[in-house]
Amino acid sequence: MSRHLAALALVLGLLAAAATAMATTPPPVKAHSAHIERLVAADQADRAPGSMRIDWAAVRPRDSERRAEVLRLLRAGEVRTARDHHSAALVLQHGDTSEDYRLAHALATVAATLDPANDRARWLQAATWDRLMLALGRKQWYGTQFRQGKDG
Numbered sequence: 001m002s003r004h005l006a007a008l009a010l011v012l013g014l015l016a017a018a019a020t021a022m023a024t025t026p027p028p029v030k031a032h033s034a035h036i037e038r039l040v041a042a043d044q045a046d047r048a049p050g051s052m053r054i055d056w057a058a059v060r061p062r063d064s065e066r067r068a069e070v071l072r073l074l075r076a077g078e079v080r081t082a083r084d085h086h087s088a089a090l091v092l093q094h095g096d097t098s099e100d101y102r103l104a105h106a107l108a109t110v111a112a113t114l115d116p117a118n119d120r121a122r123w124l125q126a127a128t129w130d131r132l133m134l135a136l137g138r139k140q141w142y143g144t145q146f147r148q149g150k151d152g
Contacts, residue, residue, distance in 0.1 A: 033078050036087040039066045043091050063094045079107070082114035086121045093128050101132040 043066055046059045070088045073079055079088050089107035092100050105128035111121035123144070130140035 032081050032083045033073065033087070036070065036073060036079065036084050036091075039069060039091050040087045042066065043094060060096075063091075064096075066091050067095055067100065082111045082118060082121065085111035085114065086118065086124060089124055089128060093124070093131060098132055098135040101128055101135050104128040105132055 042062070046062060047054060070079075070091045074088065079085055085107045089104045089111060092104035092107065095101060095104065105125065108121060108125040108128050112118065112125045115121060126142040127144040130142050130144045133140045134145055
């Protein structure tokens with residue numbers, strides 16, 4: 001029994017030391033990914049003319065390339081900050097499949113969790129959820145998605 005108490009005391013001591021070290025050592029500042037920011041700038045530039053004047057035949061392949069690059073950055077661990085997660089979600093929400101929208105929603109949720117004061121991240125969280133619901137043939141929850149018919 002005394003060996004168990006000694007082991008428990010050792011573990012508790014190590015936990016206390018780790019907690020002290022964590023409390024006194026600030027976490028390293030994480031820089032935003034300039035690469036993701038460039039992808040977002042290109043994504044938004046493609047949409048600048050307004051939805052009725054966008055050449056979707058030209059934009060879709062570029063959207064696909066941007067999504068592939070965001071996925072590569074995710075796999076490489078380059079999406080780190082709340083802003084990175086928000087930016088990655090913004091690019092992925094312009095996908096074609098429910099999987100794109102599901103991942104965009106997960107990333108927007110992480111962004112909103114990491115930075116609860118970021119209203120844009122919370123809005124994107126709702127918008128990606130609505131987009132996912134529509135892709136699954138369900139009704140949207142927040143009313144963020146609009147579709148125009150042939151007559152506008």
